[in-house]
Amino acid sequence: MAAYDDNNVFAKILRGEIPNETVYEDEHVLSFKDINPQAPTHVLVIPKGRYVSSDDFFNEASDAEIAAFFRAVGKIARQLGIVESGYRILANCGRDANQEVPHFHLHIFAGRHLGPMLANTGGA
């Protein structure tokens, strides 16, 4: 696994070097609107710790960080008012998933019917 790159765009957002539209923040977590939304609601949730991917986060983060992260996802969904209508959470990990930013992040999509889980996959 590649080492954490302190120049990735989410590291810059965490340091305040790039602006963001914050949706939620606590000691361990930042959530902000995606710059290129793929649904009427599209927010990103990131840990404040330096984790390259979901693999890195799930294996290296403390129990407190992991609990805080998933508790925050639940709070954010309620705060956004998308629980009743429904939402999708997604994390891309590595090359085959097309992960673009090497700081672990979860996408939350909502606000319209999101269709099948994967599109244009070419099948199994």
Ligand code: 5GP
């Ligand atoms: P990935 O493909 O790595 O799962 O998703 C990266 C996401 O980060 C993309 O949805 C992209 O639009 C978003 N993104 C990239 N750069 C920025 C940025 O500077 N600000 C915000 N808010 N989102 C960004």
